[in-house]
Amino acid sequence: MRTFYRLTLLFTVFIAIVFVAAIIAFNIFTSTSSIPVPDLSGKSLMDATMALSDKRLYLKIGGEDYSTDVPSGFIMKQDIPQGNKIKEGRTLSVILSKGPYIQYMPDFTGVNIKEAQAIAAKNNIKSYRIVTVHSDKIEKDKVIAQIPAPEEKGNKDLSLLVSDGAYDTTYYCPDFAGRPIAEAQELAKSLGIELVLNGTGNKISDQQPQTHSIIKKFSKVTITLKDDEKKEEKIELKDPKDSKESKEINH
Structure with missing residues (x-):
């Protein structure tokens, strides 16, 4: 009988210990609050680190890429979108900007507009503006000038001034x-x-x-x-005998 009571007591103590441990584990798990992810795009590393540290989050650089919109050294992308909720202690991975891809502008002046379009496509220039003007000196459909100038850095916002030929006279x-x-x-x-x-x-x-x-x-x-019309000159030829006879008659 004593053995039964002893076993019952031990079982009760064991259940109590398991219950208390479960409560402690649950409290530990739920004590970490969910935090909305801030927007890090366009921020410097220092600003992003400070913004995350206030929320007990961490930052990791996941890579770099070229960008014409985000300055070099600033954050382009983040792996967890803004507004998503995560637990404290999580690490966010970000992609840093390397700035624009430096490319020198080709020389389009003097070439036909179709050839200029082919050169633009070859140099990955997808956006450009064409302005036409009349010109008495430059043949129709040929490029007169360009902005940016040839050999200038950058390949955005290209404008071509193209001849529309002379005015009809x-x-x-x-x-x-x-x-x-x-x-x-x-x-x-x-x-x-x-x-x-x-x-x-x-x-x-x-x-x-x-x-x-x-x-x-x-x-x-x-x-x-x-050909010019030439007047024919008529020349009358006289017989020498006739001339001699004429002289004899006169005498």
């Missing part, structure tokens, strides 16, 4: 008929007209478009050539 087609070729060519050059020669000769007999037709600068005018 219209006037009445001059009369080339009867002019010498050299004179006609000089006149055409001064007006920005291209002469197309048809036939042979040194004088112009016809033209297309006709005189006083409305044409534009850089238009083509076809001229028909001919």
